[in-house]
Amino acid sequence: MKFVSSKSNPVFKFLKSLKEPKARKEHQSFLLEGFSFVQELLQQRDKQVLFLVLEKERLKRLEPLLTLAKQAKIPIIVLDAALFKEVAVSETPQGVLAVVKIPTHKNFSEVLETSPACVVVMEEIQDPSNVGAIIRTASAVGASCVFYTKGTADPFSPKAVRASAGAVLNLPVIKIENLLNLTPTLKEKGFKLVATVVKGGEDLFTFSFPKKTVLLLGNEAKGLSAEGMVASDYKLTIPIIGKVESLNVAVAAGIVLYQWLIQRFYIVKT
DSSP, X not given: OEEEOOXXXXXXXXXXXXXXXXXXXXXXXXXXXXXXXXXXXXXXXXXXXXXXXXXXXXXXXXHHHHHHHHHTTOOEEEEOHHHHHHHOOSSSOOSEEXXXXXXXXXXXXXXXTSSSOEEEEEOSOOOHHHHHHHHHHHHHHTOSEEEEETTSOOTTSHHHHHHHTTGGGTSOEEEESOHHHHHXXXXXXXXXXXXXXXXXXXXXXXXXXXXXXXXXXXXXXXXXXXXXXXXXXXXXXXXXXXXXXXXXXXXXXXXXXXXXXXXXXXXXXX
């Protein structure tokens, strides 16, 4: 167990640096915050946790995590309250963080072999809270994986990880350069690309999802790129009755993904 009480300590500097994308990329690790999330990960003992970080003043209440970390031989770092607050993401931290290894995955061609056959692609979605929420919903419905293009907010940023409720560790989340790099492989494996559009698409609630579905989600302001629109096999629109022009992209993703789930696991089997 290592106690840290100075801002000049290299360990503190390392932990704080993980709030920035450059450091996350360099060290291939990110911060996971919250008692339940960290506890669940420690119980899995799959070597994803590199360090357990605790607030000194809360050590007694965090004894269960200390025990788990010691059993798994995970290094424990204890920070003074003021230092912990600088590293923590939330405004009311629980006194526990984990430094977690960013998962690595085989090439996306192999990932696409998994079942059920629903894949989500995020194209230049810039709000990390939206990114995290979409990943959380994709995990909830049992999607195979989530791809994200260059220009999309980092799924392993503190805000995205928090919004995902730790779901970034539950399914493959893979970066691609752009849709053009992925489309040939998807088509080759029999996937149909379904684009979400504000107007002019097929009504979501009368649409029959393909056996292998790829849901394309575009930028909050601009929507999908021209390449994404051209590549799509179907275009879907969520009906809007009230006086709003569009839905938040994470909300739209949730509606579409659960409609896919209903068709696959409820309607088909009855």
